[in-house]
Amino acid sequence: xxxxxxxxxxxxxxxxxxxxxxxxxxxxxxxxxxxxxxxxxxxxxxxxxxxxxxxxxxxxxxxxxxxxxxxxxxxxxxxxxxxxxxxxxxxxxxxxxxxxxxxxxxxxxxxxxxxxxxxxxxxxxxxxxxxxxxxxxxxxxxxxxxxxxxxxxxxxxxxxxxxxxxxxxxxxxxxxxxxxxxxxxxxxxxxxxxxxxxxxxxxxxxxxxxxxxxxxxxxxxxxxxxxxxxxxxxxxxxxxxxxxxxxxxxxxxxxxxxxxxxxxxxxxxxxxxxxxxxxxxxxxxxxxxxxxxxxxxxxxxxxxxxxxxxxxxxxxxxxxxxxxxxxxxxxxxxxxxxxxxxxxxxxxxxx
Amino acid sequence: xxxxxxxxxxxxxxxxxxxxxxxxxxxxxxxxxxxxxxxxxxxxxxxxxxxxxxxxxxxxxxxxxxxxxxxxxxxxxxxxxxxxxxxxxxxxxxxxxxxxxxxxxxxxxxxxxxxxxxxxxxxxxxxxxxxxxxxxxxxxxxxxxxxxxxxxxxxxxxxxxxxxxxxxxxxxxxxxxxxxxxxxxxxxxxxxxxxxxxxxxxxxxxxxxxxxxxxxxxxxxxxxxxxxxxxxxxxxxxxxxxxxxxxxxxxxxxxxxxx
Numbered sequence: 001x002x003x004x005x006x007x008x009x010x011x012x013x014x015x016x017x018x019x020x021x022x023x024x025x026x027x028x029x030x031x032x033x034x035x036x037x038x039x040x041x042x043x044x045x046x047x048x049x050x051x052x053x054x055x056x057x058x059x060x061x062x063x064x065x066x067x068x069x070x071x072x073x074x075x076x077x078x079x080x081x082x083x084x085x086x087x088x089x090x091x092x093x094x095x096x097x098x099x100x101x102x103x104x105x106x107x108x109x110x111x112x113x114x115x116x117x118x119x120x121x122x123x124x125x126x127x128x129x130x131x132x133x134x135x136x137x138x139x140x141x142x143x144x145x146x147x148x149x150x151x152x153x154x155x156x157x158x159x160x161x162x163x164x165x166x167x168x169x170x171x172x173x174x175x176x177x178x179x180x181x182x183x184x185x186x187x188x189x190x191x192x193x194x195x196x197x198x199x200x201x202x203x204x205x206x207x208x209x210x211x212x213x214x215x216x217x218x219x220x221x222x223x224x225x226x227x228x229x230x231x232x233x234x235x236x237x238x239x240x241x242x243x244x245x246x247x248x249x250x251x252x253x254x255x256x257x258x259x260x261x262x263x264x265x266x267x268x269x270x271x272x273x274x275x276x277x278x279x280x281x282x283x284x285x286x287x288x289x290x291x292x293x294x295x296x297x298x299x300x301x302x303x304x305x306x307x308x309x310x311x312x313x314x315x316x317x318x319x320x321x322x323x324x325x326x327x328x329x330x331x332x333x334x335x336x337x338x339x340x341x342x343x344x345x346x347x348x349x350x351x
Numbered sequence: 352x353x354x355x356x357x358x359x360x361x362x363x364x365x366x367x368x369x370x371x372x373x374x375x376x377x378x379x380x381x382x383x384x385x386x387x388x389x390x391x392x393x394x395x396x397x398x399x400x401x402x403x404x405x406x407x408x409x410x411x412x413x414x415x416x417x418x419x420x421x422x423x424x425x426x427x428x429x430x431x432x433x434x435x436x437x438x439x440x441x442x443x444x445x446x447x448x449x450x451x452x453x454x455x456x457x458x459x460x461x462x463x464x465x466x467x468x469x470x471x472x473x474x475x476x477x478x479x480x481x482x483x484x485x486x487x488x489x490x491x492x493x494x495x496x497x498x499x500x501x502x503x504x505x506x507x508x509x510x511x512x513x514x515x516x517x518x519x520x521x522x523x524x525x526x527x528x529x530x531x532x533x534x535x536x537x538x539x540x541x542x543x544x545x546x547x548x549x550x551x552x553x554x555x556x557x558x559x560x561x562x563x564x565x566x567x568x569x570x571x572x573x574x575x576x577x578x579x580x581x582x583x584x585x586x587x588x589x590x591x592x593x594x595x596x597x598x599x600x601x602x603x604x605x606x607x608x609x610x
Contacts, residue, residue: 219475221467222471228460236468
């Protein structure tokens, strides 16, 4: 920002010609983006009432955890992964399988064993299992980068989805799993929507804190150097593959956490929640907000959720097309961003 | 990863006299033989320049020494340690660092972070817990002032001029306190007034007992700066020795002035 302000000063004559209003907007896109999204959120919540705000807030918290965690890999380390949804799904299915107490008749072909674990016992397993799978996948992917990495992460998303769909003995395939637990501490069940929202926001706060600690540490600085020039940083004594694997696993564990939350919140999941498209939307959110900025991912997630919910109220879009419309709008937005603001709403880093 | 003195082969004399030795190293790119069975010895504590026509294998040679390219054959001896495979990430522990011909900075991070990143912990877990340390900050400040980039510390590396980028890259190498510094064309593309400061940096390293290896096309600098000269031609060693003596040899004049 400082440099662009200086350049503006140098070409004072030009700047005057452009006019004050244009300069105000141009120089402060970050500020305007923040104001717009936050105002939009407040207006929307006041207009639609508390119940709506609570629902949207929970959706936001889950998307924001995913976006912030994916940004660690895509924005800070420069590994464009479209497989994040796989870890999200692993977290969700772990929560679903461990906590569901749906009763099935043994004779039914879609019966799966139920364990009836409490939420808080299952959540750490969601996180750890996503991390363990990430270690295996990460070791296999470690020698890939750039466009090849995009392709193999794409492969991972496909494999994950097909596993959820076809591992019927555990996931019930397309039938999905229902009656997934809500969090409970002792006798107190976090059943109310408001309590769950607060719990989700707490999880988001934890993810943001850990991410912030990571990216502001010496480790985080090495990640950005890896993004810029992997070979050059290696010459200075860094084992690049270790760093990439570490951040990959940290990011996957956060996605596992988001998955656990989603399963518990919706109390029903099926493979359709974990299709490749979800990963693409997620990448779009990260790019929309800005690569390599945690705040950007929060802002991007909020803008996305508001847009998604907001489109329900557009009179000219029939309700049954809202799902498709959000994809079109997001697609157009992404193209416009790449054309006019490749660093996203509040980012610095350009693809 | 750290190589203890006990691990080093006690090749008598050899490891004492030479900072870098190569024995029959080769590198092919398809049919192109960039480096062919090249054996050289670079003396400790002093400035060695590598010269040769374009495509003679100078940069490939430095890339092989620093593990940026894998060896197709032969042995590299860095600071007395014999290696058939040079891992780039082991090179600082073996006492060497380098710059790149095409200036490879970390473009979209600040000038400051470009230096800081080579000062901080190499171990994964400590690095995760490490915040900016005073000693690292002081060292980064010293380096940036040394190469005249202190005022530019908050700029992105990509926003610097070519000469500034070159200086920052040299600064990044200097931030590592090692025995061997390899500079791939440090003077290329610099304005005349920037060449002197870079020469001073190189001389200062020599005065501190370091080994400096640099590639150059600038014959004025090659006559003036190095103690030792290596001339490559078509991936082979043409000749080596004391600078003025080498430059007066017929085969060198021939290689440079055409056949």
